[in-house]
Amino acid sequence: MQSTSQSIKRRHARAGTGLSHPLLATWAGLTSVIVLMPIIAIAWLAISGGGGDWPHLMQNVIPRATGRTLLLISLTGAVTAFVGILTAWLVASCEFPLRRFLSAALVLPLAIPAYLAAYAFGELFTFTGPVQGLIRAIFGFKTSRDYWFPDIRSLGGAVLVLSSVLYPYIYLACRSMFLMQGRAAADVARTLGAGPLKVFFRIQIPMARPAIMIGLTLVAMETLNDIGAVEFLGVQTLTFSIFDTWLNRGSLAGAAQIACIMLVFVIGLMMIERAARRRQRFSSQKTTSAVHDAARLILSGWKKWAAMVACLLPVVSGFAVPVLILGNYALKRIDQFIEPRLLNALFHSILVSGATATVTVLLGFVLAYAARTGHSRVSDIAGRLASFGYGVPGTVLAIGVLFPLAALDNIIDAGMRDTFGISTGLMMTGTGFAIIYACSVRFLTMAEGSLEAGFQKLSPHLDMAARALGRTGGQTLRTVLLPMMRPAVLTAALLVFIETMKELSATIMLRPFNFNTLATLVYEDASRAKVEDASVAAMIIVVAGMIPVILVSRSLERRS
Numbered sequence: 001m002q003s004t005s006q007s008i009k010r011r012h013a014r015a016g017t018g019l020s021h022p023l024l025a026t027w028a029g030l031t032s033v034i035v036l037m038p039i040i041a042i043a044w045l046a047i048s049g050g051g052g053d054w055p056h057l058m059q060n061v062i063p064r065a066t067g068r069t070l071l072l073i074s075l076t077g078a079v080t081a082f083v084g085i086l087t088a089w090l091v092a093s094c095e096f097p098l099r100r101f102l103s104a105a106l107v108l109p110l111a112i113p114a115y116l117a118a119y120a121f122g123e124l125f126t127f128t129g130p131v132q133g134l135i136r137a138i139f140g141f142k143t144s145r146d147y148w149f150p151d152i153r154s155l156g157g158a159v160l161v162l163s164s165v166l167y168p169y170i171y172l173a174c175r176s177m178f179l180m181q182g183r184a185a186a187d188v189a190r191t192l193g194a195g196p197l198k199v200f201f202r203i204q205i206p207m208a209r210p211a212i213m214i215g216l217t218l219v220a221m222e223t224l225n226d227i228g229a230v231e232f233l234g235v236q237t238l239t240f241s242i243f244d245t246w247l248n249r250g251s252l253a254g255a256a257q258i259a260c261i262m263l264v265f266v267i268g269l270m271m272i273e274r275a276a277r278r279r280q281r282f283s284s285q286k287t288t289s290a291v292h293d294a295a296r297l298i299l300s301g302w303k304k305w306a307a308m309v310a311c312l313l314p315v316v317s318g319f320a321v322p323v324l325i326l327g328n329y330a331l332k333r334i335d336q337f338i339e340p341r342l343l344n345a346l347f348h349s350i351l352v353s354g355a356t357a358t359v360t361v362l363l364g365f366v367l368a369y370a371a372r373t374g375h376s377r378v379s380d381i382a383g384r385l386a387s388f389g390y391g392v393p394g395t396v397l398a399i400g401v402l403f404p405l406a407a408l409d410n411i412i413d414a415g416m417r418d419t420f421g422i423s424t425g426l427m428m429t430g431t432g433f434a435i436i437y438a439c440s441v442r443f444l445t446m447a448e449g450s451l452e453a454g455f456q457k458l459s460p461h462l463d464m465a466a467r468a469l470g471r472t473g474g475q476t477l478r479t480v481l482l483p484m485m486r487p488a489v490l491t492a493a494l495l496v497f498i499e500t501m502k503e504l505s506a507t508i509m510l511r512p513f514n515f516n517t518l519a520t521l522v523y524e525d526a527s528r529a530k531v532e533d534a535s536v537a538a539m540i541i542v543v544a545g546m547i548p549v550i551l552v553s554r555s556l557e558r559r560s
Helices: 002-014 021-048 054-093 099-105 114-125 130-139 155-166 168-191 196-207 209-225 228-232 238-248 252-283 302-331 334-338 340-373 377-391 394-420 433-456 460-468 473-484 486-502 505-510 518-527 531-559
Strands: none
Touching: 021 252, 021 340, 021 377, 021 394, 021 433, 054 099, 054 155, 054 168, 054 196, 054 209, 054 238, 054 252, 054 302, 099 302, 114 130, 114 155, 114 228, 114 302, 114 518, 114 531, 155 168, 155 209, 155 228, 155 302, 168 209, 196 209, 209 238, 209 252, 228 238, 228 518, 238 252, 238 394, 238 505, 252 377, 252 394, 302 531, 334 340, 334 531, 340 433, 340 486, 340 518, 340 531, 377 433, 394 433, 394 505, 433 486, 433 505, 460 473, 473 486, 486 518, 486 531, 505 518, 518 531
8 A cells, every 4th residue: 555655656746747857858958058059159259259350349339339329228218117107007097088999009019120110210200201391381491401300310219219119018017017916005005095196106116116127128138139220220339330340340250249248238137137027026916806996096187188198109109100101101012012022031031930930939848848847957947048048139149140050061061072072052051040040049938938838827737637547748748738738839939930020130140142031121121211112021020010919918908
């Protein structure tokens, strides 16, 4: 009897492992190596590349680019924090016209890549655009010397563009926090005589501080990653300096040295984000349905219209303006939908995005399943290292990917020449493989997070019950877990597919000759001041980007 009991305990201890721990740990370790290899390559290239360009970079490039980058991140963070916190508090705590619609619509700017917003704002505020045209028509001005108008191609213009499309990161985090905790605590504070403003500043803002920090970290990472908007608007950031040093000055070692500086920024931002998550873990509490049914503050008079306008303006700026301007251009160029140039770019985008989604889902599934089957030290470390790739800007990843893949191409080619007398050429760097690799490293965290969330919804007792009924670990995974994980797998694949289709920073630097995706096609046309010709490809990207945004909006409504 005792031996039977011990046997059952051992079986339960192994239940849910599916594959053996050593094998899972090995695959998880290999995944972390795949993610870390570009980072190691950047450090090696920066050290071994010599210091010939370093004096020039330190004197003429890095100080100015670093200052611009810090200023851009600070100003963008301040604006997005103000807009995100204000709109989240209004829709979560107040009642005003169109509140329900605006609560979902405030997420829509996430569908607009920053470079598309920059092109649209450039068309809107240029001298020949509708805004300045209206000013000249009203006041009778003839030339630009007759009046002053702010230049959109400036640091202020970059802050406006980036803030318009990035504020939803803070909005989403704060809205969830206000709904979970803020309204419950606010009701208690109001019963003790506190006014709405005092409740907001003394209760709700301090409680939402971890969520605000997480949102600000994501905003800073996206600002650091952007290259299309800052180049178009003429702002010399560290990201643009990498691009310029590598492609225009022909110094890969110099670009790697700048990339190492950016990695310091990334590590700092990720440490802040992790610290914020630890604080949030202790502050978040489950609430009852009574809390969610708490009465909102009903606004009246001018206040309700001011609240509606405050929530409507970000939607107009971050979504309506890009869609209306680019959509208007696209409607006049419907014939471009069948042009070979666009069809080839669309095919390449689908090919790269589909391959990246497949790779990240497979690797993310290994990491998530390893975390489910047991908390081994190797699996935990591998999961943390694999999440590092998301914070690395695409330009930095491009350098780290190109160097080892080019060396591997040369080794394979030399071996094939010596052995068989044939040349394999650039199998990896001369195809879309390098783009797939870079995007897989960057978006692996997104897939792994979605899959881990799916596994958390499945009770470990499912594994135990299947094993008790005679199923092996592999059979349990194949017949029980995989069918139930299908929605999480599809969601992870969809998110990575869309993000890869929008990715520009890594793609523009790693694409082979005559290899365009939709993002690089838009970039090329905009660089030649032909935003109108780029509008059709841009609208395809926008429509694709709206799919996950709609899913997020529906999820928010269900939670509300």
